[in-house]
Amino acid sequence: MREIVFDTETTGLDPKTGDRMVEIGCIEMVNRVATGHSYHAYYNPERDMPEQAEAVHGLSIGFLSDKPKFSETAHELLEFIEDSPLIAHNARFDFGFLNNELTMASMAEVDMARMIDTIAMAKRRHPGAKLSLDALCSRYGIDRSHRVKHGALLDAELLAQVYVELTGGRQIGLELAAEQASSVVEISSGPAVQREFRAPRPHSASQEELARHKVFLEKMEKPLWAS
Template identity: 50%
Template sequence: MREIIFDTETTGLDSRDDRVIELGGVELVNRFPTGKTFHHYINPQGRAINAEAQAVHGISAADLQGKPTFAEIAEEWLKFTDGAKLIAHNATFDIGFLNVELGRLGHPPVDNGVVVDTLALARRKHPMGPNSLDALCRRYGIDNTRRTKHGALLDSELLAEVYIELIGGKQAALILDNAGGAAQGGENVRQIEIVIPERPAPLLPRLSEAERAAHAAMVATLGEKALWLKLNPQEPADATAAQS
């Protein structure tokens, strides 16, 4: 499964009039980064950058002089994302801008069926919020100290880590490769091991001593043929101790 985590920076908030000025993405295959990335600063062709937007991403008109237009990078982007799911935080915003830019060039809009919005995932998983990218990085212990300004590639890299946590974390997985030799039923099986660190301190017991004693006393009344005693052969000793 191939996924592209991506982000845009723009001249403002109105996709009908504003333009994309930075586009970045990172590739995941089977939920693991491949190291392949996409990144371009984009000349907005005379469109001024809104002051509030510039305060967020720090990109000025001078920074974009000599950079390619969206038309010049569009085919590279379409090739990079071909066949992949597109993952973005507040995806409606980014997809809206991409669709307008692609529409100007005669390309069809992005199929909503391949789009995943991590903001929607976060709101379902953490309904009390907050669910900004920075807040999610703090929640999951992801280092975002480099993020002094918004940036399309850096934000995509951070979002890739957040996305993995939102869908269940870095769990061990089996990857089946049909193209190789036969291992099991004609497929290669490659085990990927994820080392999960030990908890620094054990969790406190959830049962009090009084609750344990009450349970042991109840088990003692079940008789020798009780199913519980067959499954827990140590119970008789506990029950006797609890009654003495």
């Protein structure tokens, strides 16, 4: 099954108040394995970049000013995601911005039925625990040392690994083998037991047995080996 893990960076928290999407990163997975195919794009938001948002992702309006508008390259994104399920962390946030951009470009929105939210999955699996991407990476031992600031493609790559862990992990077979190995009962070695020696019994037929067998065969009518 093909799935797309994605993340976005924005100018703020609410597209209804004029905030825009400035970056998107997508990772293709087939049967829970990353294929190495990805999609990444920056967008000119056609507005200013609040300091609070820039502090999170490091994308300045100067950097984004020469990037294409979303409407100019939206077809590339749609060709990449096709009709695959879309996985995101706090997915309603990312879907909200993606669909806002599609609406502004006079294009059909992405069906919310395609949404898979890893925060909702983490809540069910780890109730009461911290659910941020950083916290889940720490829980599952996923290296995020290269994550200095938020970045859509990098965060999508990390989320893809988290998603695999939330859906059972990469080494289920190895874990099962380890559990089976740990359940083996070990027999401790005790003092040597002296047993009476018994000579091995003979395994070849006696002359009497061979004679009886010959008589038995001669009584058989039309045996298969004689045809």
